[in-house]
Amino acid sequence: MTRVRMILAVAVKESRELLRDPVTLGVAVVLPVLLLFIFGYALRLDVREVPAAVVDLDGTAASRGYAALFDRAEEFEIVSRSTDAADVERLLMENRARIVLLIPEGFGRALAKGDVARVQTLVDGSFSATARVIAGFADALAASFVRDGAAQQGPAEIEIRIWYNPAMESTTSVVPGLFGVILMTFPPLLTALAVVREKERGTMQQILISPLPPWSFVLGKLGPYALLAFADVMLVLAAGMFLFAIPLEGSSLFLVLASVLYVLSTLGIGLFVSAITKTQVAALLLVLVLTFMPAFMFSGFLYPIFTMPTALQYYTYVFPGRYFVSLCRGIFLKGVGLGVLWNDIVILAIYAGLMVAVASWRLRLRAA
Amino acid sequence: MLRRIGSLVRKELLQLRRNPVLLILIGYLFTICVLLCGSALTFDLNDAALAVENLDPAPASRALVERLDRSPDFRVAAHAWGDANFASMLDRGEAVAVVRIPPGWSRSLYGRESSSVQVIVDGANAGTAAAVRGYLSALIRRHAFEGAGLEGGGQPAGPIVENRSRVWFNSDLKTVYFMVISMLASAAMMVGVILPAASLVGEREHGTLEQLLVSPVLPRDLVVAKSLVTLLVTLVALTVGLGGVWWFDVPMRGSVGLFYLVSAAFMLGSIGIGVVIASFSKNLQQALFLSVFGLLPVMFLSGTMVPVENMPRLAQLATLASPLRYYMDCLLGIFLKGAGWEVLWPQIAAMTALGLAILGCGLLRLRSALG
Numbered sequence: 185m186t187r188v189r190m191i192l193a194v195a196v197k198e199s200r201e202l203l204r205d206p207v208t209l210g211v212a213v214v215l216p217v218l219l220l221f222i223f224g225y226a227l228r229l230d231v232r233e234v235p236a237a238v239v240d241l242d243g244t245a246a247s248r249g250y251a252a253l254f255d256r257a258e259e260f261e262i263v264s265r266s267t268d269a270a271d272v273e274r275l276l277m278e279n280r281a282r283i284v285l286l287i288p289e290g291f292g293r294a295l296a297k298g299d300v301a302r303v304q305t306l307v308d309g310s311f312s313a314t315a316r317v318i319a320g321f322a323d324a325l326a327a328s329f330v331r332d333g334a335a336q337q338g339p340a341e342i343e344i345r346i347w348y349n350p351a352m353e354s355t356t357s358v359v360p361g362l363f364g365v366i367l368m369t370f371p372p373l374l375t376a377l378a379v380v381r382e383k384e385r386g387t388m389q390q391i392l393i394s395p396l397p398p399w400s401f402v403l404g405k406l407g408p409y410a411l412l413a414f415a416d417v418m419l420v421l422a423a424g425m426f427l428f429a430i431p432l433e434g435s436s437l438f439l440v441l442a443s444v445l446y447v448l449s450t451l452g453i454g455l456f457v458s459a460i461t462k463t464q465v466a467a468l469l470l471v472l473v474l475t476f477m478p479a480f481m482f483s484g485f486l487y488p489i490f491t492m493p494t495a496l497q498y499y500t501y502v503f504p505g506r507y508f509v510s511l512c513r514g515i516f517l518k519g520v521g522l523g524v525l526w527n528d529i530v531i532l533a534i535y536a537g538l539m540v541a542v543a544s545w546r547l548r549l550r551a552a
Numbered sequence: 553m554l555r556r557i558g559s560l561v562r563k564e565l566l567q568l569r570r571n572p573v574l575l576i577l578i579g580y581l582f583t584i585c586v587l588l589c590g591s592a593l594t595f596d597l598n599d600a601a602l603a604v605e606n607l608d609p610a611p612a613s614r615a616l617v618e619r620l621d622r623s624p625d626f627r628v629a630a631h632a633w634g635d636a637n638f639a640s641m642l643d644r645g646e647a648v649a650v651v652r653i654p655p656g657w658s659r660s661l662y663g664r665e666s667s668s669v670q671v672i673v674d675g676a677n678a679g680t681a682a683a684v685r686g687y688l689s690a691l692i693r694r695h696a697f698e699g700a701g702l703e704g705g706g707q708p709a710g711p712i713v714e715n716r717s718r719v720w721f722n723s724d725l726k727t728v729y730f731m732v733i734s735m736l737a738s739a740a741m742m743v744g745v746i747l748p749a750a751s752l753v754g755e756r757e758h759g760t761l762e763q764l765l766v767s768p769v770l771p772r773d774l775v776v777a778k779s780l781v782t783l784l785v786t787l788v789a790l791t792v793g794l795g796g797v798w799w800f801d802v803p804m805r806g807s808v809g810l811f812y813l814v815s816a817a818f819m820l821g822s823i824g825i826g827v828v829i830a831s832f833s834k835n836l837q838q839a840l841f842l843s844v845f846g847l848l849p850v851m852f853l854s855g856t857m858v859p860v861e862n863m864p865r866l867a868q869l870a871t872l873a874s875p876l877r878y879y880m881d882c883l884l885g886i887f888l889k890g891a892g893w894e895v896l897w898p899q900i901a902a903m904t905a906l907g908l909a910i911l912g913c914g915l916l917r918l919r920s921a922l923g
């Protein structure tokens with residue numbers, strides 16, 4: 185009973201400190217929602233209405249028909265028309281267009297004679313991910329051109345379906361992954377700062393000589409931050425499900441279990457950082473390097489893991505982010521359960537156990 | 553006045569040297585971070601696994617399967633049979649897409665029958681799915697038209713337009729160029745914000761700000777000295793970062809002088825943001841919190857992750873207020889396009905004006921926060 189009271193006392197003290205720090209609290213509440221908005225709404229990789237320019241040196245009905253084919257396609261939007269070959273470089277250099285259709289003189293004549301007419305397409309390659317898709321669409325559109333400028337019904341059509349995310353909404357794939365980033369960033373950051381703050385102020389010694397056992401101190405400290413982290417998850421979950429209509433195909437119980445294991449491992453990382461750093465600034469930066477960066481870049485949340493060099497693919501196994509992102513996407517979008525995801529959950533459980541063990545061993549060492 | 557600023561600059565440099573954590577952070581951002589991200593992060597597909605079911609035993613469809621396997625984007629990892637098998641491959645993430653060529657597909661190339669290749673893409677990562685869909689549909693469509701052209705016969709005939717697509721500025725389509733340039737720009741932004749914010753808040757926390765203010769040093773001198781040090785450190789760090797440019801063979805087609813000039817102009821804005829943050833924060837932790845997390849939206853929405861034109865209109869308008877957006881445009885222009893002053897002056901002018909405005913606001917806020 186006294187133990188519970190002790191933990192509660194630490195938790196209450198910690199919550200008061202948290203409430204007195206509007207900047208930290210504000211960042212912890214506002215940032216997840218901001219990230220959701222940015223990744224769900226603003227960052228898109230799909231190729232739609234790419235600004236295109238036409239440099240038409242032919243000026244015939246046929247060449248205008250060719251340009252019209254691109255204007256009608258939803259992938260392109262003609263933003264500039266010119267009849268001067270010198271404009272090609274200027275348009276790409278000044279970022280006015282990502283793609284320039286260059287129709288040489290004699291285009292119409294060749295078609296009238298029944299020859300194959302030649303055109304050129306120049307693509308700005310500075311952002312290669314979309315440049316390749318843009319060039320591919322341009323090739324396919326050019327191949328589908330027929331005399332009157334209507335897109336030819338292909339000799340063989342393709343039927344593409346997207347599973348798990350039929351509208352290919354960025355939000356749908358980002359929200360489940362975003363849980364991984366948020367839970368990886370805030371709980372370890374806040375706990376590391378909370379423990380190191382005591383060290384920096386010299387209040388750690390006072391606590392160590394008090395009758396409070398180290399682990400109840402740690403539990404009391406972690407409590408408010410774990411609650412805050414789960415509040416963050418609920419916030420993002422609610423925003424994702426109600427504002428962006430993300431489906432939850434799988435079992436919510438399984439999701440909660442996975443989240444608890446994940447938070448345990450990230451809290452463990454936070455405790456570990458607090459055990460090896462002396463100042464809040466160092467703790468903050470170390471947490472960023474150990475949790476935020478890997479969760480963000482090496483978890484498969486945005487950048488797929490299978491495209492990374494092999495050595496760096498192994499690097500992703502070191503952090504819990506990749507297991508949780510895979511679990512979240514599986515549960516949310518694919519509706520799969522233990523049968524498919526058992527290895528992710530087992531690794532996460534081992535990870536959580538290991539981190540908590542290492543962290544409490546380090547802290548006990550300090551206490552002794 | 554010059555002597556006063558000179559000695560203040562010396563003091564700032566001394567203090568920075570005694571702050572190993574910040575120095576390590578700067579080093580990390582411009583070296584390890586650039587190398588890690590440059591070599592790992594890409595939206596290219598690099599041999600993404602496909603599951604293929606070919607129910608059409610004709611040469612044209614076998615050629616399609618071979619073409620898929622040969623393309624640098626895909627490899628045929630499995631020949632799947634039946635819907636159940638497809639589903640489990642996509643569920644487990646063992647294939648990014650399933651391609652199914654129906655019986656008689658090659659006959660439809662000559663218009664005798666109509667049947668379509670069916671593609672199912674794993675949409676769990678929307679970015680990958682967009683690339684998979686784009687590459688696959690272009691590749692299959694092209695194969696179909698070329699096949700029709702080669703093998704002739706019925707209707708419709710092959711393409712009557714021959715297109716040659718050429719990619720400018722990055723003809724090998726390497727993502728790493730963009731990645732390295734974007735990392736340098738973001739790192740310059742972080743350092744440009746964190747250094748002045750941390751050192752201003754540090755003075756306040758240690759109570760040395762008041763001491764300085766009662767000395768003959770003017771607040772203006774202090775800000776000028778801190779800005780000079782930030783500028784110096786960032787330019788040195790960017791020079792170190794050019795090592796990453798060299799390592800990844802990123803082309804430098806423009807002028808190095810212009811690169812430094814543009815970076816210096818960009819510093820006005822980031823130092824300005826740093827001063828604004830300092831005026832809002834009580835201690836170092838808050839300042840760092842604000843500079844790291846408050847900056848995230850600015851960093852992501854300035855064309856450093858995806859080009860600005862891929863964003864919705866409203867977000868595009870918002871980027872006009874971000875100095876990083878102009879800096880990113882300038883760097884891509886200088887490195888990849890070989891753009892010079894005559895092309896970039898509107899960006900440089902906008903960036904400078906915006907920077908001066910932010911810095912002015914920051915100084916006003918700082919003065920009222922001190923008063």
